[in-house]
Amino acid sequence: MVAKSKINKVEKITSEHWRLLLLAYPSKHLVQNYLQMGQVFDIKKDDRPIAILVLEAVSERGLEIKNIAVDPRFENQGFASRLLYFAIQYSKNHKYQQLQIGTGSTSFKQLYLYQKFGFRVTDIKQDFFTKNYKQPIYENRLLLKDMLVLTMNT
Ligand code: ACO
Ligand code: ACO
Known part of the structure; x- marks a missing residue:
């Protein structure tokens, strides 16, 4: 399913944006690093x-989805799919050849x-999460250690 919502460019990051950003990467310090360089977009409901x-350019030809997150109350309603379509289109329109995204194993x-969107696993960053986060992260009842990098040609 893909939601039909409007996507807005974000100029000012509010505390509500931070709440979303930290769902994807629970480290203010790490998120702050890429917010300086990245372009931020959101979907709003009732304002x-x-x-x-x-999104952040990581090379002349490469764009990366640094953070994608949906309020848990609105999960599984197609909002991330809407943002993924947008990111792929953005990459094409701005002449990037590759779009990449990193996620936990x-x-x-x-x-x-x-x-499902066509990304393929292209790299493994072993121990990325155990090295970069002070607190252990558990997901699906497993200790998260490694990052998988997925890439698609755009
Ligand atoms: N296993 C497999 N598929 C599942 C599961 C599951 N446990 N749960 C749901 N799904 C499917 C749904 O059926 C749906 O697929 P379908 O459209 O084919 O039916 C799909 O996963 C979800 O699609 P959307 O509704 O578009 O996604 P959603 O709006 O729920 O957002 C997201 C997904 C961003 C991962 C959200 O769950 C979230 O914010 N999670 C916490 C933050 C996070 O992990 N962000 C990504 C980190 S990586 C990064 O930021 C670079
Ligand atoms: N997502 C995540 N976890 C799941 C899912 C799912 N969709 N479905 C079931 N599980 C969990 C179960 O809850 C259980 O976990 P838990 O014990 O923590 O609750 C676990 O997966 C299954 O554990 P078992 O019951 O020990 O595994 P099972 O006897 O069902 O066998 C196997 C798993 C071998 C993968 C079986 O499903 C199978 O034969 N599949 C087809 C053949 C196959 O894929 N074999 C492996 C290919 S790789 C290779 O052969 C080298």
């Missing part, structure tokens, strides 16, 4: 952000969704 997307739902 409040319920989904967020951060234990992130089964995310891996399903990204592969």
Whole structure:
């Protein structure tokens, strides 16, 4: 399913945006690093952000989805799919040749969704999460250690 919502460019990050950003990466420090360089977009419901997307150019030809998150109250209603379509279109329109996204090896739902859109696993960053986060992250009852990088040609 793909939601039919309007996507807005975000100029000012509010506390509600932060709440969404930290769902995807629970480290303010790490998120802050890429917010400086990235373009931020959101989807609103009743004037409040319920989904967020951060895109960043990682090379002349490569764009990365640094953050994608949906308010848990609105999950599984097609909002992330809407943002993924938008990101792919953005990459094409801005002449990037590759779009990439990193996710946890234990992130089964995310891996399903990204592969459904045509992303392929192209790299593994072993111990990314255990090295970069002070607190252990558990997902689907597993300790998250490794990051999978998925890429698609656009
Ligand atoms: N396993 C497999 N598939 C699942 C599962 C599951 N456990 N649960 C739901 N799904 C499917 C749904 O059926 C749906 O597929 P379908 O459209 O083919 O039926 C799909 O997953 C969900 O699609 P959307 O509704 O478009 O996605 P949603 O709006 O729920 O957002 C997201 C997905 C962004 C992963 C959301 O769950 C979220 O914010 N999670 C927490 C933050 C997060 O993990 N963000 C991504 C981190 S990676 C990064 O930011 C670069
Ligand atoms: N997503 C996540 N976890 C799931 C899902 C799902 N869609 N479905 C079931 N599970 C969980 C169960 O809850 C259980 O976990 P838990 O014990 O923590 O509750 C676990 O997966 C299944 O554990 P078992 O019952 O021990 O596994 P099972 O006897 O069902 O066998 C197997 C698993 C071998 C993958 C079986 O489903 C199968 O034969 N599949 C077809 C053949 C196959 O794919 N084989 C592996 C190919 S790789 C290779 O052969 C080297």
